[in-house]
Amino acid sequence: MTTTATDTPRATAHRRLSPLARREARWAYVFLAPWIVGFLVFFAGPMLASLWLSFTEYDIVNAPRFTGLDNYRQLLTDPMVARSLGNTVLFTVCHVPLVMVISLALAMLLVRVKRLQGFFRTVFYLPVMTPAVAVGVLFLLLLNTQDGLVNRALGVVGIDGPSWTTDPHWVMPGIVLMSLWSLGSSVVIYLAALQNVPRELHEAATVDGASGWQRFRNVTLPMISSALFFTLIVNTIAALQMFTEVYTMYFGNRQTQTSFNADAATFYVIYLFQQAFQFLHMGYASALAWLLFLIILAITVVQMKLGNRFVYYEGEDR
Structure with missing residues (x-):
């Protein structure tokens, strides 16, 4: 098998995989999907949301209002x-x-x-x-x-x-x-x-x-x-x-x-x-x-x- 200068290492490795190996890789992603979805929805997503909220004033009732670093400044003065x-x-x-x-x-x-x-x-x-x-x-x-x-x-x-x-x-x-x-x-x-x-x-x-x-x-x-x-x-x-x-x-x-x-x-x-x-x-x-x-x-x-x-x-x- 010959490769061209435009072939990437990932593409070359993919072609070298046998049909069985590619099928196993697809099933591996299928079985990993519930964990990946759970991680994104229940962990990574809420973390990013809380990071954004930390720069806002938010009381659940009203929409968040961006306040910059005010919350972090308050941390330094709150006894x-x-x-x-x-x-x-x-x-x-x-x-x-x-x-x-x-x-x-x-x-x-x-x-x-x-x-x-x-x-x-x-x-x-x-x-x-x-x-x-x-x-x-x-x-x-x-x-x-x-x-x-x-x-x-x-x-x-x-x-x-x-x-x-x-x-x-x-x-x-x-x-x-x-x-x-x-x-x-x-x-x-x-x-x-x-x-x-x-x-x-x-x-x-x-x-x-x-x-x-x-x-x-x-x-x-x-x-x-x-x-x-x-x-x-x-x-x-x-x-x-x-x-x-x-x-x-x-x-x-x-x-x-x-x-x-x-x-x-x-x-x-x-x-x-x-x-x-x-x-x-x-x-x-x-x-x-x-x-x-x-x-x-x-x-x-x-x-x-x-x-x-x-x-x-x-x-x-x-």
């Missing part, structure tokens, strides 16, 4: 943006390390369990399946100052439990405590990673005289570093978007809202939600959403750059 973002970052800094440490400890305990490992793995994962609204209602009852189970348990050992849901100083610790309810997914991931650590490495380290801590630090952690890195990124992104449970606990009940300073529980996504659906400031809410997107993107990029220096991938030359 609630800094307050809600500070609450979100504080929660993330507390939540992510706690989830990772506790999940790893539970996973290491499960590795030692043989017969009932499947049972306990299911028990730890079941809370993840609980609807977020139900979790918020559950912990609103558990952390109740007078009748809550947590304060009753503290009272048994002689500790006067704090006002978890009304004292602004204890609101954040209560939310962090609630967030530990859904650490089961991290436990399952760490358990799978621990089970894939070659036993020969531990045996060789033991022969060399390594202690339990030395084996954990120099063998276990490097071998499961990819799982740790994955959960670090996923849990960070989830924590920065914390919404449903906190909104259910502190903003779904008007009586709860009036009993304390709600600013202590105002997370960034909650403030975004209020601007969009309570005050109908859709343009400003879109600007808030894009700021959060850029923050998450920047944090993820930094984590990827730093994480690649410490993460071990099997089969990778070091």
Whole structure:
């Protein structure tokens, strides 16, 4: 087969495909079409629409009015943006390390369990399946100052439990405590990673005289570093978007809202939600959403750059 100077590489490659290969390629596009359409309609489309709305003043009732960078200038002067973002970052800094440490400890305990490992793995994962609204209602009852189970348990050992849901100083610790309810997914991931650590490495380290801590630090952690890195990124992104449970606990009940300073529980996504659906400031809410997107993107990029220096991938030359 001869080619002319006007032939493009793509056209040449297309002619080289057999009829069967071309038929398979067409069917591949057919099966990919639902995902492509869903991506364009439910993800890319709304993102582009929100980007346009972030430069407008829009209240749903009236047509959007272009205002340029006014919404982004307002972000710099709005005190609630800094307050809600500070609450979100504080929660993330507390939540992510706690989830990772506790999940790893539970996973290491499960590795030692043989017969009932499947049972306990299911028990730890079941809370993840609980609807977020139900979790918020559950912990609103558990952390109740007078009748809550947590304060009753503290009272048994002689500790006067704090006002978890009304004292602004204890609101954040209560939310962090609630967030530990859904650490089961991290436990399952760490358990799978621990089970894939070659036993020969531990045996060789033991022969060399390594202690339990030395084996954990120099063998276990490097071998499961990819799982740790994955959960670090996923849990960070989830924590920065914390919404449903906190909104259910502190903003779904008007009586709860009036009993304390709600600013202590105002997370960034909650403030975004209020601007969009309570005050109908859709343009400003879109600007808030894009700021959060850029923050998450920047944090993820930094984590990827730093994480690649410490993460071990099997089969990778070091």
